[in-house]
Amino acid sequence: xxxxxxxxxxxxxxxxxxxxxxxxxxxxxxxxxxxxxxxxxxxxxxxxxxxxxxxxxxxxxxxxxxxxxxxxxxxxxxxxxxxxxxxxxxxxxxxxxxxxxxxxxxxxxxxxxxxxxxxxxxxxxxxxxxxxxxxxxxxxxxxxxxxxxxxxxxxxxxxxxxxxxxxxxxxxxxxxxxxxxxxxxxxxxxxxxxxxxxxxxxxxxxxxxxxxxxxxxxxxxxxxxxxxxxxxxxxxxxxxxxxxxxxxxxxxxxxxxxxxxxxxxxxxxxxxxxxxxxxxxxxxxxxxxxxxxxxxxxxxxxxxxxxxxxxxxxxxxxxxxxxxxxxxxxxxxxxxxxxxx
Amino acid sequence: xxxxxxxxxxxxxxxxxxxxxxxxxxxxxxxxxxxxxxxxxxxxxxxxxxxxxxxxxxxxxxxxxxxxxxxxxxxxxxxxxxxxxxxxxxxxxxxxxxxxxxxxxxxxxxxxxxxxxxxxxxxxxxxxxxxxxxxxxxxxxxxxxxxxxxxxxxxxxxxxxxxxxxxxxxxxxxxxxxxxxxxxxxxxxxxxxxxxxxxxxxxxxxxxxxxxxxxxxxxxxxxxxxxxxxxxxxxxxxxxxxxxxxxxxxxxxxxxxxxxxxxxxxxxxxxxxxx
Ligand SMILES: Cc1cc2nc3c(=O)[nH]c(=O)nc-3n(C[C@H](O)[C@H](O)[C@H](O)COP(=O)(O)OP(=O)(O)OC[C@H]3O[C@@H](n4cnc5c(N)ncnc54)[C@H](O)[C@@H]3O)c2cc1C
Ligand code: SF4
Ligand code: SF4
Ligand code: FES
Numbered sequence: 359x360x361x362x363x364x365x366x367x368x369x370x371x372x373x374x375x376x377x378x379x380x381x382x383x384x385x386x387x388x389x390x391x392x393x394x395x396x397x398x399x400x401x402x403x404x405x406x407x408x409x410x411x412x413x414x415x416x417x418x419x420x421x422x423x424x425x426x427x428x429x430x431x432x433x434x435x436x437x438x439x440x441x442x443x444x445x446x447x448x449x450x451x452x453x454x455x456x457x458x459x460x461x462x463x464x465x466x467x468x469x470x471x472x473x474x475x476x477x478x479x480x481x482x483x484x485x486x487x488x489x490x491x492x493x494x495x496x497x498x499x500x501x502x503x504x505x506x507x508x509x510x511x512x513x514x515x516x517x518x519x520x521x522x523x524x525x526x527x528x529x530x531x532x533x534x535x536x537x538x539x540x541x542x543x544x545x546x547x548x549x550x551x552x553x554x555x556x557x558x559x560x561x562x563x564x565x566x567x568x569x570x571x572x573x574x575x576x577x578x579x580x581x582x583x584x585x586x587x588x589x590x591x592x593x594x595x596x597x598x599x600x601x602x603x604x605x606x607x608x609x610x611x612x613x614x615x616x617x618x619x620x621x622x623x624x625x626x627x628x629x630x631x632x633x634x635x636x637x638x639x640x641x642x643x644x645x646x647x648x649x650x651x652x653x654x655x656x657x658x659x660x661x662x663x664x665x666x667x668x669x670x671x672x673x674x675x676x677x678x679x680x681x682x683x684x685x686x687x688x689x690x691x692x693x694x695x696x697x698x699x
Numbered sequence: 700x701x702x703x704x705x706x707x708x709x710x711x712x713x714x715x716x717x718x719x720x721x722x723x724x725x726x727x728x729x730x731x732x733x734x735x736x737x738x739x740x741x742x743x744x745x746x747x748x749x750x751x752x753x754x755x756x757x758x759x760x761x762x763x764x765x766x767x768x769x770x771x772x773x774x775x776x777x778x779x780x781x782x783x784x785x786x787x788x789x790x791x792x793x794x795x796x797x798x799x800x801x802x803x804x805x806x807x808x809x810x811x812x813x814x815x816x817x818x819x820x821x822x823x824x825x826x827x828x829x830x831x832x833x834x835x836x837x838x839x840x841x842x843x844x845x846x847x848x849x850x851x852x853x854x855x856x857x858x859x860x861x862x863x864x865x866x867x868x869x870x871x872x873x874x875x876x877x878x879x880x881x882x883x884x885x886x887x888x889x890x891x892x893x894x895x896x897x898x899x900x901x902x903x904x905x906x907x908x909x910x911x912x913x914x915x916x917x918x919x920x921x922x923x924x925x926x927x928x929x930x931x932x933x934x935x936x937x938x939x940x941x942x943x944x945x946x947x948x949x950x951x952x953x954x955x956x957x958x959x960x961x962x963x964x965x966x967x968x969x970x971x972x973x974x
């Protein structure tokens with residue numbers, strides 16, 4: 359394990375930024391967000407960013423290819439490019455886990471080359487959560503806020519930043535800043551881990567369990583009468599899907615430019631009424647059905663297809679952002695029954 | 700750069716056949732005049748005109764056709780209307796093949812087969828039917844029940860009359876919804892016709908067509924004694940990616956683009972009723 363004094367952190371950032379684009383969480387008007395590091399940019403102390411870190415690998419909008427058309431002719435232009443090296447610093451445990459969930463979608467055959475090329479170039483430095491909040495329930499999904507994954511795991515104390523490489527990519531990055539870091543024992547880190555675990559135990563959502571959910575539960579929950587009540591106020595605004603680190607639905611659209619046609623992909627939401635609209639009808643005609651889809655996907659369908667892994671990391675974003683205060687915890691408590699309360 | 704399924708291949712429309720008032724069949728090859736890619740019966744492909752859009756269609760030609768692919772396309776929206784106005788020589792983009800095919804080489808092998816189609820639902824079945832006709836000795840008796848609104852709405856009519864109906868061991872049963880001048884064949888809806896024909900149950904049945912036709916035909920077959928494990932169909936949901944990633948076409952845990960579009964009715968029973 360290495361450590362660096364917080365007073366030297368800017369130097370470390372500068373060293374990293376020499377070879378790669380470096381993004382760190384920065385405070386802003388609406389909360390924290392990942393920004394490109396430059397001289398003078400200070401790291402946020404906020405627990406997490408408003409938007410998740412999925413943008414780095416699955417951006418809200420990206421061009422897939424271009425076309426030129428003339429008369430009856432079409433030219434297909436594959437303008438995919440090698441991505442640049444980049445480092446994302448300060449990703450929380452829940453969001454790091456979300457990459458694993460997205461990987462299972464985008465890196466399964468046929469591999470999504472756009473996502474894969476960013477995954478290949480990106481280095482993740484995670485940051486343990488010193489002060490988890492009342493909307494956090496990562497523990498429900500087996501995630502340890504005190505010991506996040508990633509290429510490097512970092513722990514921040516009052517005075518120092520402790521760094522531990524978990525992968526080859528992480529080793530490489532650590533060696534790039536070795537001149538300003540020093541070897542250390544992990545005592546301070548062990549201390550912090552204990553503190554974090556103690557906080558986690560006391561969080562209001564610490565008793566939410568996944569026990570009642572997972573693979574093979576479609577029949578049990580699909581026709582539950584609870585969906586009517588749960589979805590009755592949902593506005594179908596899609597906010598929960600956009601802030602969610604594990605939501606991955608997308609649309610593909612064409613855009614005519616002066617030079618030709620750009621085919622781009624953008625985030626879409628299963629909460630939208632036109633998501634499944636077809637000429638002969640809509641397979642999810644009401645908001646109840648769309649609402650049910652989102653939560654059944656996270657709690658049952660995704661586990662069905664992914665060895666029981668859930669498609670929620672308990673980041674709590676949907677808890678804080680839904681305009682009608684509906685969220686996955688309420689769904690789990692209502693469907694799962696009393697034991698889940 | 701690794702291969703990317705979302706980036707299509709270039710195709711050229713070499714022939715357009717007006718099949719019915721609202722369905723045209725398009726023959727597509729590569730710019731070099733070759734078949735674009737291999738497929739299995741029942742698989743689909745994404746066709747697109749850049750700037751207009753992309754849409755999924757069954758590959759209606761048989762895999763045994765080594766020269767080209769065909770798509771029978773019903774005019775109903777942006778891409779399809781645009782294609783209906785196109786002329787031979789028009790470029791299109793094509794990607795695929797997508798989805799699971801019919802189990803023609805194992806489950807279907809050695810069995811009597813019953814194909815039931817309504818309207819444009821013949822498009823996916825034509826590929827299977829012609830595959831089975833090509834390897835005629837691998838299959839038993841073949842019955843084809845096909846119906847449309849009117850005689851003019853019957854897809855692939857010439858091929859059905861001149862080729863399918865003249866094959867030995869292939870029985871074609873055509874029907875149209877209402878009486879029409881110049882039609883001396885059967886009149887009536889497909890599900891009723893299937894019941895009237897009263898097939899023995901020692902066979903595999905495949906149904907393709909509008910949801911209402913599928914529903915009543917299945918009921919009819921059940922009353923004749925067919926088990927759900929003997930009956931196949933295809934599902935059609937809104938699609939974008941074709942590879943189980945855009946999250947659009949799932950029914951429960953199954954993605955129609957990747958795990959379908961071919962399903963057996965007992966498999967559908969395991970899924971929520973959301974299609
Ligand atoms: C697996 C599969 C196989 C298909 N095979 C054939 C075929 O062989 N021949 C054929 O003519 N059609 C087929 N279709 C249907 C075809 O994909 C749609 O009709 C498609 O929307 C037409 O595109 P468009 O741009 O003309 O319509 P759009 O302009 O996109 O839409 C017109 C209307 O169709 C709706 N729509 C969008 N997607 C679909 C869809 N997948 N199915 C139905 N309606 C949709 C839109 O919401 C709108 O109401 C198939 C669909 C699937 C999923
Ligand atoms: S469903 Fe809510 S709590 Fe779970 S990962 Fe998505 S935004 Fe976070
Ligand atoms: S659950 Fe809340 S955030 Fe999600 S679509 Fe409904 S109203 Fe919007
Ligand atoms: S079309 Fe994208 S998941 Fe099926």
